[in-house]
Amino acid sequence: MQFKYLMPTKVFFGRGSVRENSSELASFGKKALIVTGGSSAKLSGALSDIAAALEGLGIEYSVFDKVENNPSPETVKAGGEAAKDIKADFIIGIGGGSPLDAAKGVAVLAVNDMDPMELYTNSFRNKPLPIVAVPTTAGTGSEVTPYSILTRNDLKTKMSFGNADTFPKVAFLDPAYTETMPFNVTANTAVDAFSHCLEGYLSKRSTPPSDVLAKEGISIFGSCLDALVRREIEGDTREKLLYMSMLGGFVISQTGTTVLHGMGYNLTYFKDVPHGKANGLLMAEYLKFNYPYAKEKTDNVLRLLGVETIDEFGGKLASILGEKPHITDEETEIFASITMKQRSTASNIRPVEASDIIKMMRNM
Amino acid sequence: MQFKYLMPTKVFFGRGSVRENSSELASFGKKALIVTGGSSAKLSGALSDIAAALEGLGIEYSVFDKVENNPSPETVKAGGEAAKDIKADFIIGIGGGSPLDAAKGVAVLAVNDMDPMELYTNSFRNKPLPIVAVPTTAGTGSEVTPYSILTRNDLKTKMSFGNADTFPKVAFLDPAYTETMPFNVTANTAVDAFSHCLEGYLSKRSTPPSDVLAKEGISIFGSCLDALVRREIEGDTREKLLYMSMLGGFVISQTGTTVLHGMGYNLTYFKDVPHGKANGLLMAEYLKFNYPYAKEKTDNVLRLLGVETIDEFGGKLASILGEKPHITDEETEIFASITMKQRSTASNIRPVEASDIIKMMRNM
Numbered sequence: 001m002q003f004k005y006l007m008p009t010k011v012f013f014g015r016g017s018v019r020e021n022s023s024e025l026a027s028f029g030k031k032a033l034i035v036t037g038g039s040s041a042k043l044s045g046a047l048s049d050i051a052a053a054l055e056g057l058g059i060e061y062s063v064f065d066k067v068e069n070n071p072s073p074e075t076v077k078a079g080g081e082a083a084k085d086i087k088a089d090f091i092i093g094i095g096g097g098s099p100l101d102a103a104k105g106v107a108v109l110a111v112n113d114m115d116p117m118e119l120y121t122n123s124f125r126n127k128p129l130p131i132v133a134v135p136t137t138a139g140t141g142s143e144v145t146p147y148s149i150l151t152r153n154d155l156k157t158k159m160s161f162g163n164a165d166t167f168p169k170v171a172f173l174d175p176a177y178t179e180t181m182p183f184n185v186t187a188n189t190a191v192d193a194f195s196h197c198l199e200g201y202l203s204k205r206s207t208p209p210s211d212v213l214a215k216e217g218i219s220i221f222g223s224c225l226d227a228l229v230r231r232e233i234e235g236d237t238r239e240k241l242l243y244m245s246m247l248g249g250f251v252i253s254q255t256g257t258t259v260l261h262g263m264g265y266n267l268t269y270f271k272d273v274p275h276g277k278a279n280g281l282l283m284a285e286y287l288k289f290n291y292p293y294a295k296e297k298t299d300n301v302l303r304l305l306g307v308e309t310i311d312e313f314g315g316k317l318a319s320i321l322g323e324k325p326h327i328t329d330e331e332t333e334i335f336a337s338i339t340m341k342q343r344s345t346a347s348n349i350r351p352v353e354a355s356d357i358i359k360m361m362r363n364m
Numbered sequence: 365m366q367f368k369y370l371m372p373t374k375v376f377f378g379r380g381s382v383r384e385n386s387s388e389l390a391s392f393g394k395k396a397l398i399v400t401g402g403s404s405a406k407l408s409g410a411l412s413d414i415a416a417a418l419e420g421l422g423i424e425y426s427v428f429d430k431v432e433n434n435p436s437p438e439t440v441k442a443g444g445e446a447a448k449d450i451k452a453d454f455i456i457g458i459g460g461g462s463p464l465d466a467a468k469g470v471a472v473l474a475v476n477d478m479d480p481m482e483l484y485t486n487s488f489r490n491k492p493l494p495i496v497a498v499p500t501t502a503g504t505g506s507e508v509t510p511y512s513i514l515t516r517n518d519l520k521t522k523m524s525f526g527n528a529d530t531f532p533k534v535a536f537l538d539p540a541y542t543e544t545m546p547f548n549v550t551a552n553t554a555v556d557a558f559s560h561c562l563e564g565y566l567s568k569r570s571t572p573p574s575d576v577l578a579k580e581g582i583s584i585f586g587s588c589l590d591a592l593v594r595r596e597i598e599g600d601t602r603e604k605l606l607y608m609s610m611l612g613g614f615v616i617s618q619t620g621t622t623v624l625h626g627m628g629y630n631l632t633y634f635k636d637v638p639h640g641k642a643n644g645l646l647m648a649e650y651l652k653f654n655y656p657y658a659k660e661k662t663d664n665v666l667r668l669l670g671v672e673t674i675d676e677f678g679g680k681l682a683s684i685l686g687e688k689p690h691i692t693d694e695e696t697e698i699f700a701s702i703t704m705k706q707r708s709t710a711s712n713i714r715p716v717e718a719s720d721i722i723k724m725m726r727n728m
Contacts (some may be wrong), residue, residue, distance in 0.1 A: 002378030004385075007371065011526070014366030021368075162373070175365075201576045208607060209577075209614075216576045238365045243572060250573075324722075 001040065002246050007250050009133075009144045013173040013243065018046070018134065019347035022053035024170050028130045029089020031060045034243065035079055035103040038065040038137040041094040044177040050092060050134060062086050067095070067102040070151045070158060070268060070275075073116030077103050077217025080109025080116075083129065087222055090130040093168075096189065097140030097149070097275070100133050104148035104166045107131045119148070119161045119179070133168035136177045138241035139189025141196050142247060143171035151269065157338050158265045162201045167253070173246060175239040183231055185274075187320045190228060192276030193222040195264075196248030198301065200255040202294050208253040215304060217247035222305035228320045259352045260286045262342035263360065268333035271325040280321045284314025285360040293350035332361040365520030367571035370528060371614050373497075373508045377537040382410070382498065386417035387461025387532050392494045393453020395424045397474070399443055399467040402429040405458040405499040408445050412424075414456060414498060429468040431459070434515045434522060434632060434639075439686040440466050441519065444473025444480075447493070454494040459555065459577030461504030461513070461639070461670040464497050466532045468512035471495045483512070497532035500541045503640050504607035505560050507535035515633070521702050522629045530555030531617070537610060539603040547595055549638075551684045554605050555594060556640030559628075559647065562665065564619040566658050567711045574618040579668060581611035586669035592684045614629045618647040623716045624650045626706035627724065630699035645683045649724040657714035668698025688728065696725040 012021045025032075032054060034047070041047040045246055047063075054061050063081040069074055081107055083091060091110065093103025107128035114124075132142035139179050142148075146162035181189070197217030200210050220240050227237050263286075264278035273281070287310045290296050298310075307313045318324075327335070335358035339345055376385045389396075396418060398411070407410040411427075418425050428446040431439055447455060447470055454472065457467025469491035478488075497507035499520055499717075506512075507725075510526035547552070561581030564574050584604050591601050628642035637645070651674045655662050662674075671677045682688075700721035703709055709716050 001600070001607060003375075005375040005377070008374075010372075012371040013369070016368075057388075203665075209611075212576060236365070238510045243365060247573075324674075 001208060002016065003209070004207050005207065005254060007144065007253050009168050010170045011144060011246065012170070013175055013246065015176050017167050017172045017174045018049040018053055022056060023171065025059060025132065026167070028056050028132070028185065029059070030231040031086055032092050033079070033083045033086060033106065034061055034063045034092045034094060035062065035067060035099055035106050036063065036065050036094040037067045037096065037099045040096060041065070041099070043180045044136040045095050045352055046134050046174070046177045050094060063271060064106070068100045069098050071098050071153050071282055072153070073105070073119065076105030076150060077109060077116045083110035088129060090132065092132040092134065094134040096137040097142050098294065100135060100142035101148040101150065102334070103131055103133065103308050104128070104162060105150065107166065115156035118278065119150070120159065122161055122163045125302040128165050129169040131166065133171045134177070135173060135245070137181060137185060137189040138178045138238070138245040139192040141193060141252065143168055143247050144246055144249035146254045148254070154339065155341065157269050157342070159255070159342070160177070161343060173242055175242045178238050178242055183233065184240070184322070186233055187228055188274040188276035188280070190221070190224065190276065191280035191317065193241065193245035193248040194218070195260060195276065195279040196252045196257065197221065198283070199260050200248070200251035201297055201301065202290055203255040203258050203350050205255040205347050206347050207254055210251045212248050214251045215300065217244045217251065218301055219304040220244040220247070225305060229316050257344045257346055258348040259339065259345045260280040261265070262339040262345045263357060264334065266338060267325060270331065271327070273325055277321045280317045282326055282360060282364050283317055284310050285363045289356060290348070290350045295339055327361060332358045335361060365572060367573070369573050369618060371508060371617050373532050374534045375508060375537060375610065376534070379540050381536045382413040383416055384727045385536065386420060388633055389417055389423060389496065390421050392496070393423070395450055395453050396456050397443070397447045397450060397452040397470065398425055398427045398456045399431060399463055399470050400427065400429045400458040401431045401460065401463045401526070403543070404460060405429070405463070407544045408500040408687065410458050410500050410538070410541045414458060428470070428483055431463045433462050433659050435462050435466040435650065436515050436517070437469070437483065440469030440514065440546060441473060441480045443470035447474035449708065452493060454496065454726070456496040456498065458498040458500065460499070460501040461506050464499060464504060464506035465512040465514065467495055467497065467583065468492070468526060470584045472530065474620070483514070484523065486525055486527045488529070493531050495530065495532040498541070499537060499609070501545060501549060501553040502542050502609040503556035507532055507537065507555060508610055508613035509617045509618070514594070519705065521633050521700065521706070523706070536608055539606045542602050546596070547597065551592055552638040552640035552642065554585070554588065555644035555681065555685065557609035557612040558582070559624060559640065560616045560621065561585065561608065561719055562647070563622040563624050563657070564612070564615030565661060565665065566654055566713050567619040567622050568713050569619040569711050571618055573597050574615045577611050578615045579607045579664065581615065582665055583668040584608040584611070589680055590670060593680050622710045623703065623709045623712040623721070626703040627699065627721060628700060631689060634695065635691070637689055641685045644681045645688055646724060646728050647681055648674050649727045652722055653720060654712070654714050654722055673704045679711040684716065691725060696722045699725060
């Protein structure tokens with residue numbers, strides 16, 4: 001047994017968690033920059049809760065709400081400038097994965113004069129500003145990971161940076177903030193969170209504690225699967241999905257992701273398929289590909305999900321996620337070549353060649 | 365679902381973890397005080413590994429090796445003076461629970477002019493020095509908790525302090541360091557670690573993530589139970605016990621302990637029974653007492669341990685732990701009164717009265 005474990009974010013989970021624990025914000029300083037995408041932060045009530053908390057503590061703040069879906073390094077640079085302009089002491093990311101990931105880049109660039117492309121070196125002269133994360137989707141897990149995933153137009157994909165200093169210091173996880181998500185966003189983000197649990201469990205970098213957390217997340221996704229198939233997100237399903245999303249973040253903070261995320265990024269970059277859906281559409285093929293190298297773990301996954309076969313699970317995912325994009329043979333070759341360059345591909349439990357990726361994408 | 369989760373310690377688990385990750389020490393400064401009990405640190409090889417790591421990094425160090433079993437606030441005060449004398453930048457605790465707990469107090473007193481009894485206020489003007497923890501037993505979990513448990517002669521018991529700043533920054537968990545423990549220490553400390561998992565699981569303060577970790581620890585203890593009964597600690601049992609101990613620390617960092625720890629302190633303070641053994645001797649009665657309030661959880665515990673009944677488990681514990689101390693009726697009344705004053709007693713899943721404690725102690 002040989003492993004490293006680190007998950008330093010302080011998590012407050014539950015309804016009203018911002019209001020009840022707002023004093024946590026007091027230690028970070030007197031000026032905050034809120035980084036968000038504009039719509040979900042407002043709609044969910046998260047932005048107004050955070051604003052009220054800051055006002056109650058006498059902390060000044062500005063709002064940078066220009067984060068697009070799948071944010072670019074340029075957006076992060078603009079956020080860094082905004083933080084410098086107000087001399088921010090800390091950064092608060094509110095939203096789905098895009099604003100939370102952008103907030104991490106902003107926290108670095110706020111105190112480092114560097115080109116945003118240098119973020120990928122993971123080496124920052126000055127420690128990033130403290131980051132507070134408030135998710136409004138139950139998927140990314142970014143609230144409890146060090147990772148920030150930005151779009152690399154030069155490489156035509158998404159790629160992550162992050163080190164121990166880009167873990168959020170505090171995360172407020174309130175299931176109420178996820179209630180305004182439409183069904184397709186709920187479904188796509190839930191599958192993303194599940195993908196973190198699944199890929200961490202099937203990673204070469206999996207560890208005993210990450211496996212414990214991953215199995216819990218997989219089991220919780222299993223308990224939500226029928227509700228997702230029925231498109232009836234009721235009762236405690238929202239809080240279960242948010243809890244699973246947190247567990248997925250705990251897991252990939254130890255293990256990173258695998259070839260599934262790398263493949264999925266192509267569908268997002270070139271075909272505009274939402275991130276979680278992209279992973280979900282490829283998931284059955286991914287499980288079949290890995291099966292010879294992870295029979296026991298895959299059988300555990302199916303058991304924890306409450307399904308008999310990979311195909312049964314794939315059928316449920318298909319019904320949850322909707323239609324698949326059309327991909328030409330030429331495109332699969334390009335996608336395979338791009339995926340082979342992702343670091344996470346090397347973590348896959350079964351060694352991956354470009355031809356394997358082509359096969360998985362065609363079979364999908 | 366409503367919980368807080370915090371476990372910020374960076375853990376390096378595995379054989380050779382100090383050697384392989386010694387660079388982690390570089391960020392804490394140029395002068396270290398090593399706090400230890402003297403014997404296990406040397407015998408286990410942990411002290412020489414840490415010394416070699418510090419020398420390799422050009423970090424000066426002194427050794428304060430005056431920590432007794434169940435350390436007193438006075439010892440911690442002396443350690444704090446030693447740290448001040450050398451202007452230590454950080455504190456390294458090496459040993460069982462006593463040196464690790466003392467190291468936390470030393471880290472606070474090194475930078476705060478306060479009476480050691482004020483440690484229990486958990487309010488420190490200056491942040492404690494960074495703490496590095498290197499356990500040589502598999503029991504305390506102190507390497508991954510904020511808690512420091514010191515002997516309170518005024519209250520005739522042991523009592524804990526600690527806040528988010530007394531979590532060790534880094535913990536090196538090397539099962540090789542635990543191999544020099546004699547069987548009785550292995551057994552007593554293993555039961556202590558299990559007690560953390562068990563009490564966390566049966567605490568009113570238990571949370572979804574603490575329950576996941578607790579169940580894993582309970583299951584691992586179950587897989588070591590027969591080896592402990594046979595007194596044959598071989599193969600990967602050492603590393604399983606150390607991993608369980610880490611999980612127990614993760615758990616009580618969320619939940620704290622319960623009435624079992626509070627009762628056990630009496631046997632340690634008045635009867636000189638080692639801490640883990642003290643909890644273990646009372647464990648079957650504790651499980652029976654709580655059963656009406658935690659049927660499902662207790663049944664889970666028995667299933668994860670691989671035993672049929674509480675009595676079967678109690679029998680195994682008795683054979684592992686050896687003879688019980690003699691306690692008079694008068695003593696049980698005093699012990700009950702002292703235990704009722706422990707904060708952890710209020711966390712017990714079943715409300716506790718003094719008469720309940722008297723009954724459990726008599727039945728033991």
